[in-house]
Amino acid sequence: MPRAPEKTWGDRVSLSCEGLNNDGIGNTVVGGLTCGGTRARARLRLLLCMLCASLAAGAAEVTQRTSSQTGLPIWTVRAGGLSLELAPQLPDFIQAVFTSRGIPQEAANLIAADCVFGTIVRNASEGVISYTLADWRAVTSDGQAHPVKAKAAWVSRWRELGVTFRWLLLPDEQTFNVGDWSQAFTTVELPRDTGFDLHVSWSERGEQHRAIVEGLRCAPAKGPQ
Amino acid sequence: MRRRKGLSNRVRLAAITAAAVLLGAVGLQAQPPGGEGLGHAMTRIEAPVAAPDFQLQDMDGAPQALSDYRGRVVLLNLWATWCPPCRKEMPSLERLFLRLRAEGFVVVAVNQWETPDHVFSYLGQLEVQPTFPVLFDRESKVADAFGVKGLPTSFLLDRQGRVAFRAVGGRDFDHPDVERTIRELLAAGAERPISAAP
Numbered sequence: 001m002p003r004a005p006e007k008t009w010g011d012r013v014s015l016s017c018e019g020l021n022n023d024g025i026g027n028t029v030v031g032g033l034t035c036g037g038t039r040a041r042a043r044l045r046l047l048l049c050m051l052c053a054s055l056a057a058g059a060a061e062v063t064q065r066t067s068s069q070t071g072l073p074i075w076t077v078r079a080g081g082l083s084l085e086l087a088p089q090l091p092d093f094i095q096a097v098f099t100s101r102g103i104p105q106e107a108a109n110l111i112a113a114d115c116v117f118g119t120i121v122r123n124a125s126e127g128v129i130s131y132t133l134a135d136w137r138a139v140t141s142d143g144q145a146h147p148v149k150a151k152a153a154w155v156s157r158w159r160e161l162g163v164t165f166r167w168l169l170l171p172d173e174q175t176f177n178v179g180d181w182s183q184a185f186t187t188v189e190l191p192r193d194t195g196f197d198l199h200v201s202w203s204e205r206g207e208q209h210r211a212i213v214e215g216l217r218c219a220p221a222k223g224p225q
Numbered sequence: 226m227r228r229r230k231g232l233s234n235r236v237r238l239a240a241i242t243a244a245a246v247l248l249g250a251v252g253l254q255a256q257p258p259g260g261e262g263l264g265h266a267m268t269r270i271e272a273p274v275a276a277p278d279f280q281l282q283d284m285d286g287a288p289q290a291l292s293d294y295r296g297r298v299v300l301l302n303l304w305a306t307w308c309p310p311c312r313k314e315m316p317s318l319e320r321l322f323l324r325l326r327a328e329g330f331v332v333v334a335v336n337q338w339e340t341p342d343h344v345f346s347y348l349g350q351l352e353v354q355p356t357f358p359v360l361f362d363r364e365s366k367v368a369d370a371f372g373v374k375g376l377p378t379s380f381l382l383d384r385q386g387r388v389a390f391r392a393v394g395g396r397d398f399d400h401p402d403v404e405r406t407i408r409e410l411l412a413a414g415a416e417r418p419i420s421a422a423p
Contacts, residue, residue, distance in 0.1 A: 101307060101338065122394070166365065167305060167337060171374035174393070179266025181394035182375040183310055 062213060071224035079211040081125025081204045087118040088219035089185065091192070097168070107161050111154065115190040115218035120183045123176035130175040131202040138188045138196040138216075146196070149187045193220040263314055265400035266392070267379075273387035276301070276380065277370040281360035284341050289333075289360055292386065297329045298410045299382040300398070303362075303373050305337045306347040310395025311377040316353040317398040323356070324404070328411050329384070332357035335367050337376060381407065384414030 063076045070090055077084040091112040098108035115138075123129045137145040151169040158165060170184040190196065198213040280290040291299070302318060304311035322332045334357060336344055341361055348354050362368065371380060371388075379398075381390035389410060396403070 097307065164364065165338060167376060168307065174374055176393060177266075177268035177391075179264040179392065179394070179396070180268070181264075181310075183308070183394070184375060 070219070072219055073217070075213065075216060077200075077211065077213050078124060079200075080202075080209050081123060081127065081129045082131075082200070082202045082209070082211070083120075083122040083124040083181075084200065084213070085118075085120035085122075086186075086198070086213070086216060088217065089116040089118055090219050090223050091116075091221060094185070101165060101168070103158070103163055103165055104161060107158050107163050110157065111185075111187060114149065114187040115192070115194060117186050117188075118183070119170050119186040120181065121170065121174070121176075122181035123178060125204060126178060127205045128175060128177055129202055129204045130173065131200070132173040133170065133186070134172065135201045137199040138190060139199060140190070140194060140196045145199075146188050146190055149189060154187070188218070190218050192218055194218045263310065263317075263395045263397040265397045265403050267381060267390040267396070267403065267406065268392065269390055270388055273383060273389045276382050276386050276388050277367075278386075279362075279367050279370065281335065281362055281367070282341075283358055283360055284345060286341070289358060291333065294331055294333065295386050296384055296414075297331050298384055298407055298414075299386075300330070300332045300407070301371075301380045301382060302332060302334045302377060303337060303368055303371070303379070304334055304377045305339060306344060308376045314377060314395040314398060315351070315355060317396070317400075319353050319355045319357065320399040321404065321407075324399070325407060325411070326357075328408075330407055330411060334359045335362050336360065337362055337365050337368060339363075381410065383410050 061078050064073050065076075066072070067074050067087060070088075070093075072088050072090075074085065074087040077086070094112040094116050095105075095108045098111060099105055121131065133148050133150060136148040138148065139145050150172050151166075152172055154169055155166045168185055170182060170186045174180075174182060176182075188196075195215065195217045198216050199210065200213065201208060201210045203209070276291060278290060278292045280288050283289050291301070300318070300321070302314075304315070306312065318332050318334070322330070332355075334355065336359060339361070340363075344359065344361070348359075365373075367373075368378075371378070375393065377395055379392045379396065380388050381392075383389045390406065
């Protein structure tokens with residue numbers, strides 16, 4: 001079933017709701033309300049559909065600040081019941097974090113070579129939300145979609161190097177009750193200083209939601225500070 | 226007719242805008258109190274299940290089992306020094322422990338991956354040093370047994386050793402709501418004997 005076109009909500013983020021479905025004859029359906037039909041009725045239905053979509057998606061905003069430690073930007077996204085903070089991490093810092101945990105330099109180099117973000121995922125709703133990292137994509141300007149690398153893939157790679165460490169990375173999937181949150185690293189196999197849009201999805205009260213966070217950028221080799 | 230239609234559209238647009246603003250406001254009100262801080266909400270487990278027992282070494286190398294604390298309300302906290310929210314919530318755990326330990330409450334902190342030497346040196350830098358037991362789980366077997374995916378994760382066990390509440394992510398544990406919850410658990414099993422404090 002084709003997905004409804006995504007709507008733009010404010011600056012640098014767009015959202016869509018899986019509740020917006022197509023009924024197969026060209027009408028968009030929102031929570032049982034059919035959008036389409038004759039022109040006169042369509043206008044009213046469209047307006048109601050927009051309202052329904054607003055309710056499903058909730059208020060969304062993206063704010064950006066500069067890290068006092070790295071001089072790099074930190075993006076904070078509020079989309080429906082999902083709160084997301086993304087902070088690009090310099091390679092030197094990532095190497096230091098992992099080697100100070102006793103991780104061999106070779107394993108630390110592997111992860112530091114990727115595009116690494118300090119990531120905070122928070123349930124900002126009054127219900128249960130869940131995410132699956134395998135559904136998230138970093139889409140570069142050439143249209144290529146790059147998966148957010150699974151923690152399981154890193155753990156497996158480290159095991160090959162004789163390392164049993166399995167922390168510091170965002171779990172591949174989590175269900176958050178009210179007040180739950182996680183802070184860890186996420187990685188994408190992209191060169192340093194690469195710009196991309198992050199396509200994220202999550203489930204909220206049984207409904208699938210999506211958001212696109214535009215204009216993110218991997219950390220450069222060296223920070224401005 | 227055209228004018229009336231235009232007016233109708235403007236009224237409709239105004240109504241839609243007002244409704245959208247209202248919905249936005251509802252969305253904002255739904256955010257948990259405390260903004261982006263630690264928060265204090267814990268999830269009640271509707272059907273409490275027996276916590277898996279384990280035995281680990283403490284800072285001095287002495288073995289301690291979770292079942293040693295049966296009869297008390299236990300806040301089991303899985304943590305590591307590299308984890309910022311773990312560090313942030315640690316002082317509130319100590320304050321909570323000091324406030325309620327005489328009533329049959331204990332905090333058991335299970336460190337992940339790290340060595341006692343490393344943790345000892347970290348704890349020495351803290352203004353508020355924990356006086357509750359810190360155990361060491363180099364292989365994260367306790368995390369596996371409790372299905373923990375990320376740090377910190379905490380469980381509140383009742384006096385019968387059942388998992389009654391869970392919290393994923395850091396919390397402000399000495400918040401009055403958390404203390405009230407623990408006091409309820411303490412009162413619920415107060416008729417049962419309390420094992421000797423370590």
